[in-house]
Amino acid sequence: MGDALSATEARERLYEVMGRDLPFEEKATLALSVGETYLSVENGHLTRIDPESDYWRAIASTDPEGGTFPAGLQLDLRNTYCRLAIDGESPVRLHDAPEQGLADDPAFQRYGLHCYHGSAITIDGELFGTLCFVSMEPRAEPFDEAETLFAELIARMLETELQEARTDAKIDRLDQFASVVSHDLRSPLNVAQGRVDIERSSRDSEHLEIAARSLDRMEDLIADVLTVARQGQEVEETELLSLDAVVEECWDAVRTDDASLSVAADLRFKADPSRVRHLFENLFRNAIEHGGDDVSIRVGPLDDGGGFYVEDDGPGIPEADRERVFKTGFTTGSEGIGLGLAIVEGVVEAHGWRIAVEEGADGGARFEVSDVVAP
Structure with missing residues (x-):
């Protein structure tokens, strides 16, 4: 003493x-x-x-x-x-x-x-x-x-x-996992894609087309897994963004077919541009996957100006499932593996925001992101 x-x-x-x-x-x-x-x-x-x-x-x-x-x-x-x-x-x-x-x-x-x-x-x-x-x-x-x-x-x-210390250790493990996935899975995948492309250029084959689509799907899944692994890190640097501009950019990156998009009004907010793109792209893909190729999607600011919503006119999400939709692996579709909305939640949590699932005006799904930092 x-x-x-x-x-x-x-x-x-x-x-x-x-x-x-x-x-x-x-x-x-x-x-x-x-x-x-x-x-x-x-x-x-x-x-x-x-x-x-x-x-x-x-x-x-x-x-x-x-x-x-x-x-x-x-x-x-x-x-x-x-x-x-x-x-x-x-x-x-x-x-x-x-x-x-x-x-x-x-x-x-x-x-x-x-x-x-x-x-x-x-x-x-x-x-x-x-x-x-x-x-x-x-x-x-x-x-x-x-x-x-x-x-x-x-x-x-x-x-x-x-x-x-525990959080830092988790992030280190996720970084190591992402590195392994990126190299050890993508390298043989790229080789396989290259071989299939060579064969497709010399002859037509339904089997080759199926193989090519499967390889492309595998590439998308690897990208989703890497995104999930990296979303756990908190956002350190943000930029002033326009909701309208970000949404339009993300819409161009998504396979939309006959789906339509409308933006009710613009909103200025601070966020990590790369991660926010992941958020909107995955919400758009989720709406198209469950609402069909002709789904209508609306985006706009919340009434209090403290966030934004993404709403569609699809079948919606049953109230019993709304607490589970963000869990990794949860899916009601036949193609996905339940990573899209987990990625969305990761982006939201990394920014310190909140997200909730509600029923939209037309009975579809409505995702509300709140506590968003305004300029």
């Missing part, structure tokens, strides 16, 4: 630590050290827990190597106070465990810990572990609300760091 810190000094020191560009374990240990000093306890720990296997491991600790609870130590969860922290709705605050009725608790019996302050750490709604501060000796006074709030602040800040 170091010199006592005031609440203001502790917060300032914590913010300074969390703002550094450091490996997670090092940053977590420094944050624990601030908490240890402010709470006047002997050690602080960040743990990883699996209740099903009673697994407990200290992934960061202020206890040095050779101490009682150093980083890397594995224990049986059943012999720790952390089992109480993950079962309760509020932090566990023990300033003197025996005096608080826990003299027979396994954690006290085995390790002699009088003092414990622990909070659960969750990521994506699932238990990760705990943030805890401990001492062999009891505290003279119970933990007060300011101390508990500060410990909770550390817990939430470390949760955020862990969430960001």
